[in-house]
Structures are given as C-alpha cells and as structure tokens.
Amino acid sequence: MKNAAFNLDKNTTKSSSWIKKKQTQPLKSPLSLLLILSLFLFIFLFISFFKITPNSLFSKTITNNPLISQCSKFQTLALGEKFLWYAPHSGFSNQLSEFKNGILMAGILNRTLIVPPVLDHHAVALGSCPKFRVLGPKEIRVSVWDHVLDLVKTGRYISMADIIDISSLVPSSIKAIDFRVFASLWCNVNMDFTCSNDLNAQSSLFDSLNLCGSILSGIHGNVDKCLYAVDEDCRTTVWTYKNGDEDRVLDSFQPDEQLKKKKKISYVRRRQDVYKSLGPGSEAGSATVLAFGSLFTAPYKGSELHIDIHEARRDQRIQSLIDNSEFLPFVPEILNAGKKFALETIKAPFLCAQLRLLDGQFKNHWKATFQGLKQKLEVLKQSGSKPIHIFVMTDLPQGNWTGSFLGDMASEVNHFKLYFLREEDELVKKTAKNLAVAGHGLRFGSALRGLNGESKMKMNCPHQRLPDILLYIEKSVCSCASLGFVGTAGSTIADSIELMRKSDVCSKS
Numbered sequence: 001m002k003n004a005a006f007n008l009d010k011n012t013t014k015s016s017s018w019i020k021k022k023q024t025q026p027l028k029s030p031l032s033l034l035l036i037l038s039l040f041l042f043i044f045l046f047i048s049f050f051k052i053t054p055n056s057l058f059s060k061t062i063t064n065n066p067l068i069s070q071c072s073k074f075q076t077l078a079l080g081e082k083f084l085w086y087a088p089h090s091g092f093s094n095q096l097s098e099f100k101n102g103i104l105m106a107g108i109l110n111r112t113l114i115v116p117p118v119l120d121h122h123a124v125a126l127g128s129c130p131k132f133r134v135l136g137p138k139e140i141r142v143s144v145w146d147h148v149l150d151l152v153k154t155g156r157y158i159s160m161a162d163i164i165d166i167s168s169l170v171p172s173s174i175k176a177i178d179f180r181v182f183a184s185l186w187c188n189v190n191m192d193f194t195c196s197n198d199l200n201a202q203s204s205l206f207d208s209l210n211l212c213g214s215i216l217s218g219i220h221g222n223v224d225k226c227l228y229a230v231d232e233d234c235r236t237t238v239w240t241y242k243n244g245d246e247d248r249v250l251d252s253f254q255p256d257e258q259l260k261k262k263k264k265i266s267y268v269r270r271r272q273d274v275y276k277s278l279g280p281g282s283e284a285g286s287a288t289v290l291a292f293g294s295l296f297t298a299p300y301k302g303s304e305l306h307i308d309i310h311e312a313r314r315d316q317r318i319q320s321l322i323d324n325s326e327f328l329p330f331v332p333e334i335l336n337a338g339k340k341f342a343l344e345t346i347k348a349p350f351l352c353a354q355l356r357l358l359d360g361q362f363k364n365h366w367k368a369t370f371q372g373l374k375q376k377l378e379v380l381k382q383s384g385s386k387p388i389h390i391f392v393m394t395d396l397p398q399g400n401w402t403g404s405f406l407g408d409m410a411s412e413v414n415h416f417k418l419y420f421l422r423e424e425d426e427l428v429k430k431t432a433k434n435l436a437v438a439g440h441g442l443r444f445g446s447a448l449r450g451l452n453g454e455s456k457m458k459m460n461c462p463h464q465r466l467p468d469i470l471l472y473i474e475k476s477v478c479s480c481a482s483l484g485f486v487g488t489a490g491s492t493i494a495d496s497i498e499l500m501r502k503s504d505v506c507s508k509s
Contacts, residue, residue, distance in 0.1 A: 083113075107321045132265050134294070159178055160441070225286050245271065249270065250270060337428075365489075376486050
C-alpha cells in the first residue's frame with residue numbers, strides 16, 4: 001500500500017542453491033571470520049534483549065517482549081473487558097454487511113464490538129474470494145489502520161454508529177465501544193487524538209499510533225492473553241455456529257483443479273464452529289482483543305464465502321440477535337432529512353430511479369439499466385396523471401446526461417418532472433452538521449472513557465470536515481417513493497433500498 005504507515009516485509013529468502021553455493025566456499029580472509037563472529041554476537045544480544053528461548057522462535061504467540069508492556073497498560077484500563085475488532089473494506093454497502101457480521105460475532109463470542117469508522121469508497125479492497133486472490137488478514141488489518149489514520153489526519157473521520165442506528169441492540173443484545181475510545185485506551189493516548197492536526201511522520205503521536213496499530217494488526221504475532229490475531233480467511237474457513245455438523249469438515253466449495261494448477265494454490269476450505277475455535281477455553285478466548293480480518297461473506301455455489309450463520313435455533317439469544325440485526329436503519333437525522341425532501345420538495349407521489357452507470361461492471365450495461373426504468377414508466381403513463389414525478393439518484397453527472405435516456409427524460413418536461421440532490425444543497429449540509437453535533441458513535445464506550453482520565457471527547461475539531469452523507473439521504477428519499485422503485489440489477493445500493501422499503505422506514509421515521 002502506497003505511503004503506508006507500516007508495511008509487511010517482502011519475502012527475501014534466497015534460493016537453496018544459492019545458499020549451498022555459498023556454503024561450499026572456504027573462508028578466504030580474517031575479515032570473513034570477523035563478519036561471522038559479529039553476526040553470532042548480534043544474534044546473541046538480540047535473543048538476550050528480548051529474552052527469546054529456542055522454543056519461542058517458532059511460536060506465534062509473544063510471551064515475553066517489550067510489546068507486552070503496551071498490552072499490559074491497555075489490560076489495566078480495560079478492567080477485564082474483552083473486545084472484537086475486524087477490518088472493514090470496499091464500499092459502504094459491503095462495510096454495512098461486515099458491520100452486521102461483526103455484531104453477530106461479538107454476540108456469539110460475548111465480546112464488546114469495536115465500532116469502526118466509515119471508510120472511503122474502496123479505499124481498502126479485499127480481492128476475490130471465489131478466485132482465492134485476497135489480502136490476508138494481517139495485510140488488510142494494516143491497510144485499514146493506515147486508512148483510519150488518514151481519515152483522522154484529514155478531518156474526515158465518521159463512525160459507522162454516526163450513520164447507522166444500533167440503539168436497539170446496544171446494550172440490550174451486545175456491548176459496543178467507539179473505535180476512537182478503544183484506540184485511546186489501546187494506544188495510551190489522549191481521547192481527543194482524532195482532533196489532532198499533528199499526525200505527521202515525525203510526531204510522537206504518530207509513532208505511538210504506528211506502534212499500537214502494528215500490534216493490533218498482528219504483524220508481530222499474537223501477544224499472550226492480550227491479542228489474538230485471527231489468520232483464517234475466506235480461502236480456508238467458513239465460520240459456522242451450533243449447526244449440528246461435525247467441526248472442521250470440508251466445505252462444498254473448493255478451488256477446482258484448473259485454478260490450483262494455474263495459480264499454484266493448495267487451499268482447503270473447512271467449516272469451523274466459531275465458538276469452539278475462538279470462544280472460551282481456546283487460546284483466542286483468553287485474549288483481551290480478538291482481531292479478525294475481513295468479515296465479508298456472500299452466497300456462492302451452494303455455500304457461503306466466509307460466514308454461514310443464518311440461524312441459531314439452539315441458541316435463542318443469538319437467534320434473536322440475527323433477527324434484530326437483519327435490518328439496521330439510518331440514524332433519525334438521515335431518515336428525517338429524506339422524508340423532509342419527499343414531503344416539502346417533491347410534494348407528490350413519486351418514483352425513485354437508482355441508476356448506477358459508471359462504477360465497475362455497471363458502466364457496460366446502460367441499456368439493461370435503462371430498460372427496467374422505461375418499462376416502469378410505460379405502466380405509470382397509462383395509469384396515472386402527468387407529469388410523472390421521479391427522484392433520480394445516479395453516479396452520472398448531470399452535465400453528461402445528454403444523449404442518454406436521462407437526458408431524454410429531462411427534456412420531456414410535459415411527461416416527467418425530475419428531482420435530485422447534490423452535496424451543496426442546504427438540506428444535505430444542514431443534516432451533516434446535525435450529525436456532527438449529535439455524535440452518536442461516541443455514546444458507546446462511555447463507561448471505559450472515564451478510565452482514561454477524560455470526561456468528554458472533543459468533537460468540535462478545528463479542521464474537522466462535514467461528513468459525506470449524500471448517498472444516505474438519497475436512500476432515505478427512495479424509501480418514501482410511493483409510486484415504486486427501480487434499481488440497478490446487481491447493485492448492493494439497490495438491495496439496501498429494497499430492504500428499507502420492505503421495513504417501511506419512511507412511515508416510522
């Protein structure tokens with residue numbers, strides 16, 4: 001990752017033939033002997049300083065190392081609390097899906113969920129699980145930590161709980177802590193570090209965050225009873241929970257022989273009960289912090305890519321958590337803004353058209369995307385009065401509508417009346433300010449907040465920018481579209497709007 005705060009070492013192991021060749025050469029000078037003696041002296045001093053035993057050289061868990069002091073301070077502040085962290089990635093819809101899975105895992109493992117920030121769209125990418133080409137858990141945790149620091153440095157940090165309302169689940173079903181509160185404890189820094197404008201590579205604050213980020217990412221290994229960094233990912237593991245099946249059986253989806261030969265991979269996917277593997281009684285269960293990599297999953301070829309926990313009939317508490325977290329609404333400020341636009345700007349029954357035209361696979365399927373909208377409009381023309389009111393949410397700039405079906409609709413003013421929102425609109429800016437003032441995310445972890453010697457986190461940061469919330473308000477407007485909704489096939493944004501409409505959030509807001 002370019003400009004990363006810290007990077008994993010590349011594989012620099014020389015070939016065995018090179019080593020053998022070098023070993024056959026005799027010592028030709030006293031200088032060679034001196035160099036070898038110096039190397040042995042360095043190794044001796046290194047082992048003595050870090051108190052490494054021969055067995056610990058091959059252990060994944062650090063048991064006696066200066067890094068322990070960092071963890072010990074945190075454990076003192078945490079007072080027995082156990083936490084769960086994961087590495088979100090990709091676009092907002094995928095991040096929300098992972099957030100729900102994080103809630104589920106925290107409930108199953110009885111850990112406090114660390115609520116992450118909303119990452120920039122595709123700032124961190126996982127890769128392809130079906131092709132077995134993904135960032136490993138350590139790498140993706142490193143990438144996420146680096147990006148979070150960038151969000152802090154540029155004043156763009158906003159918590160997932162600032163956008164998504166989890167008050168129905170916390171604290172009744174799970175416990176949660178805002179990442180900023182957790183990081184202040186984990187890194188032993190002031191809780192207002194997210195307001196700092198001193199996050200440059202030469203600052204002591206940057207050094208502290210860099211160190212604790214590398215520990216949390218697991219690149220130093222596990223830290224005894226403090227950190228357990230999960231190595232399993234979608235290439236090797238499908239997490240299950242009390243499904244009655246034998247543990248660690250082969251999953252139905254495996255890399256085919258052609259892929260194995262072409263990519264030279266040897267992964268074997270097994271189904272593991274997450275509670276048995278990472279719960280009480282396991283090495284992971286004793287750690288104060290459990291750090292996953294990606295928690296993204298999706299159905300694939302009769303199985304799931306990474307997490308296959310859709311029901312828990314043997315555990316009513318978890319079954320209730322699954323049911324209650326299936327749909328998580330936006331916070332009231334966002335829902336009310338969408339409803340306000342529908343009632344006070346559109347002022348009539350309307351259709352919502354979500355047209356994704358530029359991103360990824362969608363840029364090559366304009367015809368199919370517009371076809372569904374055309375069919376819906378033909379039905380409305382025959383059954384209703386004109387003009388037809390349409391709220392449009394699209395990634396195609398209005399200046400580029402000419403020559404497209406959007407441009408045709410905009411020109412037919414007697415048949416269609418189009419509405420859309422922009423970032424500079426007063427409603428959007430005012431809602432963003434209201435969210436910044438509300439600070440929903442910082443309500444989580446308040447009990448631990450006092451342990452760090454701070455009574456209140458500063459939120460009125462001089463360099464803080466207003467959050468980008470246009471997409472969320474657009475979704476809320478679409479949830480109120482009484483004439484129906486036409487979405488882009490395959491778009492997770494369309495799927496989330498359909499879920500909002502099914503849950504009838506407009507009438508409830």
